[in-house]
Amino acid sequence: MKNMLLTGLALVLLTIGFTACKNDAPKNEQTATQTADASVVYACPMHPEVTGKAGDECSKCGMDLEPVKANAATGNQYKMAFTSSPAVLEAGKAATISLKPEIVGQANTPVALDLHHEKKMHLIVVSKDLAWFDHVHPEYNADGSYQLQVLGQDQKFKDGRGKNELMFDKGGDYVLFADYMPTGAAGQLERIPLAISGTPYKTVTFSKEKLSSSVDGYTVTLAPEGGKFMTNNQMHIAGTVMQGGKMVPAESFENYLGAKAHVVVIQTGAEHYLHVHPDVEAGKLDLHATFTEAGMYRGWLQFQTNGKVHTADFVINVTEGKAGEMNNDDHGHHHDANGGHEEGDGHHH
Numbered sequence: 001m002k003n004m005l006l007t008g009l010a011l012v013l014l015t016i017g018f019t020a021c022k023n024d025a026p027k028n029e030q031t032a033t034q035t036a037d038a039s040v041v042y043a044c045p046m047h048p049e050v051t052g053k054a055g056d057e058c059s060k061c062g063m064d065l066e067p068v069k070a071n072a073a074t075g076n077q078y079k080m081a082f083t084s085s086p087a088v089l090e091a092g093k094a095a096t097i098s099l100k101p102e103i104v105g106q107a108n109t110p111v112a113l114d115l116h117h118e119k120k121m122h123l124i125v126v127s128k129d130l131a132w133f134d135h136v137h138p139e140y141n142a143d144g145s146y147q148l149q150v151l152g153q154d155q156k157f158k159d160g161r162g163k164n165e166l167m168f169d170k171g172g173d174y175v176l177f178a179d180y181m182p183t184g185a186a187g188q189l190e191r192i193p194l195a196i197s198g199t200p201y202k203t204v205t206f207s208k209e210k211l212s213s214s215v216d217g218y219t220v221t222l223a224p225e226g227g228k229f230m231t232n233n234q235m236h237i238a239g240t241v242m243q244g245g246k247m248v249p250a251e252s253f254e255n256y257l258g259a260k261a262h263v264v265v266i267q268t269g270a271e272h273y274l275h276v277h278p279d280v281e282a283g284k285l286d287l288h289a290t291f292t293e294a295g296m297y298r299g300w301l302q303f304q305t306n307g308k309v310h311t312a313d314f315v316i317n318v319t320e321g322k323a324g325e326m327n328n329d330d331h332g333h334h335h336d337a338n339g340g341h342e343e344g345d346g347h348h349h
Helices: 029-033
Strands: 006-008 078-085 095-103 121-127 133-136 146-150 172-180 188-196 212-215 218-224 234-243 262-267 273-276 284-290 295-305 308-319
Touching (some): 078 172, 133 308, 172 273, 218 295, 218 308
Antiparallel strands (some): 078 095, 172 188, 212 218, 234 284, 262 295, 295 308
16 A cells, blocks of 8 residues: 655645545555554554544545554653854855754753654755755754754855755845654654845745746656646646656656655745655656645655756645535545644644
8 A cells, every 4th residue: 555654734724735646455454454452542643633543544644543652642842942153144154053852841851853754854944935945954963953064155065955064145034944753752843934144035926837847857747637726625636757758767766865756835935834755656746735725835846866866846826716616536535634733833744
């Protein structure tokens, strides 16, 4: 049975969920026939509020429910403490960013993080206008923090972008989304606004939809069922990855951070964030999405071939729709990802 790992936030004003389409094949026999201990609680690893019994699926993302970790219900709240050296970051100047996970009210208690898609912390960095995007991974430091080097304009990346280094060519407003999973707890997301001094970037306004993106010789296209994205309906989205006019074979997609592809979607204004991992088969991305808020969104799809990560970018225009307006009978076996948590409250949806 195919499942897609999903991380992100279900939002009060926005609910958008991507899940890889699954076939109708029966569940893995071992999973379907296992005997559940009545005292064990099963929950979705990405939506801990969704519970059930062994063999059940999450009603929000379709993942198999798993036994709840012993200390997952401790009630701890987490936050990400942010510091930098120097305290004021300037475009084109070298610096160090430090992110330290803490338990609210217990700042001196060490917080261990689990590996989550091969890293203990994923940091999505965008300009507030969403014209600029980077996906990096701070490294663990002996004091319990995770550090990220900011390079000066005269420095070069040691191993290319997207690793443990960052560079701000222009000043202005940016937003950091820290995605992490404390050991024994649900996944967390912290939204951190960041002002960079220096000559500011020229703000870009995205008002025209862009559903086809060319990157490094690849053409990546998203095609919503019915020809448009709309609210209040579960949208079926067909994605394709082409090269030289041909569909990219499945074996060309290499493992990148524990998945064949990553999709990040952020609403304009950089207020709301969702990070998903679709399944890729023979150049096809089979996705579902449910929007509850009309407006413009930016999306980035990352995949790796021949050791290189490619980032395709999109602009998605979601129009107002009525419930049931889109006929999804042919895809009734899929699950949407509705929820109701405020952005930044630490719950992944």
